[in-house]
Amino acid sequence: MSEWTSDEMMAVEASRRLRGDTVCFVGIGLPSLAANLARRTHAPGCVLVYESGTIGAKPTELPLSIGDGELAETADAVVSVPEMFAYWLQGERIDVGFLGAAQIDRYGNLNSTVIGPYDAPTVRLPGGGGAPEIATSVRDVFVMLRHSRRAFVSALDFMTSVGDKVRVVITDIGILEPVDGELTLTALHPGRSADEAREATGWDLRVAGALRETEPPTGAELQALRSLRTKGAA
Amino acid sequence: MTPDVVYDQVIGMGCARKLVFSWGGNPGVGSLHRLRDAVEHGWPVQLELEEHSHAGMAAAYAAGAANLPFGVLRGYRGGDLPARTRVARIACPFTGEELAAVPAHRPDVGIVHAQQADRHGNVQLWGISGVQKETVLASSRSIVTVEEIVNELERRPGGVVLPSWTIDAVAVAPGGAHPSYAHGYYDRDNDFYVAWDEISRERESFRAWMERHVLGTTDVTEYRASLARDSRSRV
Numbered sequence: 021m022s023e024w025t026s027d028e029m030m031a032v033e034a035s036r037r038l039r040g041d042t043v044c045f046v047g048i049g050l051p052s053l054a055a056n057l058a059r060r061t062h063a064p065g066c067v068l069v070y071e072s073g074t075i076g077a078k079p080t081e082l083p084l085s086i087g088d089g090e091l092a093e094t095a096d097a098v099v100s101v102p103e104m105f106a107y108w109l110q111g112e113r114i115d116v117g118f119l120g121a122a123q124i125d126r127y128g129n130l131n132s133t134v135i136g137p138y139d140a141p142t143v144r145l146p147g148g149g150g151a152p153e154i155a156t157s158v159r160d161v162f163v164m165l166r167h168s169r170r171a172f173v174s175a176l177d178f179m180t181s182v183g184d185k186v187r188v189v190i191t192d193i194g195i196l197e198p199v200d201g202e203l204t205l206t207a208l209h210p211g212r213s214a215d216e217a218r219e220a221t222g223w224d225l226r227v228a229g230a231l232r233e234t235e236p237p238t239g240a241e242l243q244a245l246r247s248l249r250t251k252g253a254a
Numbered sequence: 255m256t257p258d259v260v261y262d263q264v265i266g267m268g269c270a271r272k273l274v275f276s277w278g279g280n281p282g283v284g285s286l287h288r289l290r291d292a293v294e295h296g297w298p299v300q301l302e303l304e305e306h307s308h309a310g311m312a313a314a315y316a317a318g319a320a321n322l323p324f325g326v327l328r329g330y331r332g333g334d335l336p337a338r339t340r341v342a343r344i345a346c347p348f349t350g351e352e353l354a355a356v357p358a359h360r361p362d363v364g365i366v367h368a369q370q371a372d373r374h375g376n377v378q379l380w381g382i383s384g385v386q387k388e389t390v391l392a393s394s395r396s397i398v399t400v401e402e403i404v405n406e407l408e409r410r411p412g413g414v415v416l417p418s419w420t421i422d423a424v425a426v427a428p429g430g431a432h433p434s435y436a437h438g439y440y441d442r443d444n445d446f447y448v449a450w451d452e453i454s455r456e457r458e459s460f461r462a463w464m465e466r467h468v469l470g471t472t473d474v475t476e477y478r479a480s481l482a483r484d485s486r487s488r489v
Contacts, residue, residue, distance in 0.1 A: 072382050072384065073383065083282070084282035084442070084444045085281035098383075100383050100387065100388070101312045102312040105308060105312045106309075109309065138334070144293040148276070152307040152310075153327075153330075156328075157329075
């Protein structure tokens with residue numbers, strides 16, 4: 021029984037990878053939690069960019085939607101959506117882009133489009149949104165995804181975005197990083213095992229020889245994390 | 255670009271033949287269940303999809319506003335989406351770099367919501383402006399709904415002004431962005447988005463909701479009163 025949840029562990033691990041001068045493209049959910057945590061702890065200068073058009077947003081509560089009024093009120097600049105994608109993302113002004121997905125393969129390619137065939141899907145997912153160009157235009161892609169055989173698959177049903185720039189995959193079990201082009205388990209969260217990670221992966225998972233253990237969340241990190249409330253959440 | 259719960263309602267009632275989009279979910283909550291049911295089961299009618307990425311769709315709107323035949327972007331590189339969308343590869347005439355070309359979006363009618371219009375029909379909107387300006391300028395005809403009519407627009411830094419002669423009709427619709435928000439007027443109704451997940455999950459509960467609040471009311475005032483009664487009973 022740990023004193024933190026696996027979501028908290030994931031958010032803390034992601035936040036530690038952001039620096040005071042990192043410009044990051046964030047979506048709703050865990051990435052938004054991680055980036056806001058970084059801004060409130062070790063990286064107050066971290067620049068949060070939401071694809072709706074807000075650059076340097078400093079929300080006091082986590083938004084439920086990227087189209088939230090408070091993001092605009094606290095931002096350094098608010099731009100239109102065509103400008104966001106053309107000048108800022110395509111203009112290569114973003115260091116880190118966070119992505120999630122329904123499926124990932126061993127190369128970091130992601131699927132957020134469909135489960136099953138495209139023309140007759142068993143599950144129609146929301147779709148790529150900004151992901152296809154985030155994946156190719158930012159410097160580094162960070163993926164946050166809970167570890168399961170349903171998500172970590174040997175073959176994607178649809179490739180929404182390419183894995184070329186995926187530098188790290190943060191799961192609830194540990195950390196995967198590309199080694200010679202293939203995602204490899206390089207660290208485990210406290211109390212988790214490599215066997216658990218293998219069991220939750222749909223391909224024969226490579227495990228690094230020197231497996232690190234991530235630092236548990238500090239008291240300060242947990243306190244900052246728990247003070248971040250999501251609007252509209254029950 | 256991002257069809258919201260209003261699109262889910264239109265799709266669920268069988269009033270849409272085709273959806274052009276780049277992200278179709280309930281923001282921060284999950285799926286649009288009526289969209290899913292239409293794509294997965296053809297209920298109540300088949301729905302044709304034309305799917306883009308945000309960057310591709312934004313470029314297509316901007317090209318439409320600029321009266322260009324296509325937009326150009328460094329995008330749709332790799333993956334399976336390029337084969338499913340309207341995109342062509344072109345070479346930069348100056349450097350030879352391979353780029354993506356997307357045909358311009360030219361809607362027959364564009365409908366957007368703004369905060370204010372003045373008595374001459376000039377419109378100003380501010381906050382997160384999305385693709386509202388491009389939608390109006392790219393469309394053959396445009397309708398703008400506004401929170402209120404004012405005597406004179408007060409110029410706002412970062413505000414987007416659309417002169418009256420770019421717009422075909424202005425309609426006063428206070429609260430017209432609901433369940434989304436109008437910056438400076440009211441906040442996003444996050445509870446509604448969360449509740450919509452439950453309402454829209456099953457065909458029966460969706461139909462019952464539409465019959466009660468939309469088909470069973472005669473105008474927007476009755477619709478609002480009907481919604482207000484429901485949200486009181488939820489509390």
